[in-house]
Amino acid sequence: MLIKLTDVLAYDNKVMQIKTPLEMASFDSKLGSFPIVNKSDVELLITHTSKKNITIEAKAYITISIPCDRCLEPVETKFDIDITKDVDLALIDEDRINELDETNYIMGYELDVDKLIYGEILLNWPMKSLCSDDCKGICNHCGKNLNQGECDCDRTVLDPRMAAIRDIFNNFKQ
Ligand SMILES: [Zn+2]
Ligand SMILES: [Zn+2]
Known part of the structure; x- marks a missing residue:
């Protein structure tokens, strides 16, 4: 107008x-x-x-x-x-x-x-848009909304820092 x-x-x-x-x-x-x-x-x-x-x-x-x-x-x-x-x-x-x-x-x-x-x-656009502060997000593998329940994917190796620590740990064992 x-x-x-x-x-x-x-x-x-x-x-x-x-x-x-x-x-x-x-x-x-x-x-x-x-x-x-x-x-x-x-x-x-x-x-x-x-x-x-x-x-x-x-x-x-x-x-x-x-x-x-x-x-x-x-x-x-x-x-x-x-x-x-x-x-x-x-x-x-x-x-x-x-x-x-x-x-x-x-x-x-x-x-x-x-x-x-x-x-x-x-x-005034929000920096972050969250449905709730503890929203679990979606699985990077299968795309399931994790607020609606867990999926069967193994997501433990997704964080590269964790993977690096695991490598060190495995080397230590050998
Ligand atoms: Zn959400
Ligand atoms: Zn999944």
Whole structure:
């Protein structure tokens, strides 16, 4: 959704209150495409403080399905967006992009709500996605989800450090 900011610039301290749906159905980044399973409308409060300086307040709740790093089962991850941005519309686009973050959510006098929210999700993307802290992951041999039970594979030699210790131990015995 693109919002025209020209109206709010009509006079100092003018306030615009808008509620708009988030258009994106998935979060697409270089890490992949993650489905958005639940989302609220975006509530915006835009204030023209003075001299083309505006404050954008945005609130939204978004739930994204991210696979567990170990077992790949989907993990519903909640993002609680509550941000305030000060933007100087007197700057030309290029200067403003340098001053803000890489996500360029304002072009000319238009606010791209999806881009604004996208940038916030990206900033808050979890370093780790785990279905539970003690997730056992999947077997490297047969691919079985080990949270659902053990498989018959011998996984004791998978760690090369352990294999090295075993070699030393065997040499010692000979
Ligand atoms: Zn897991
Ligand atoms: Zn296995």
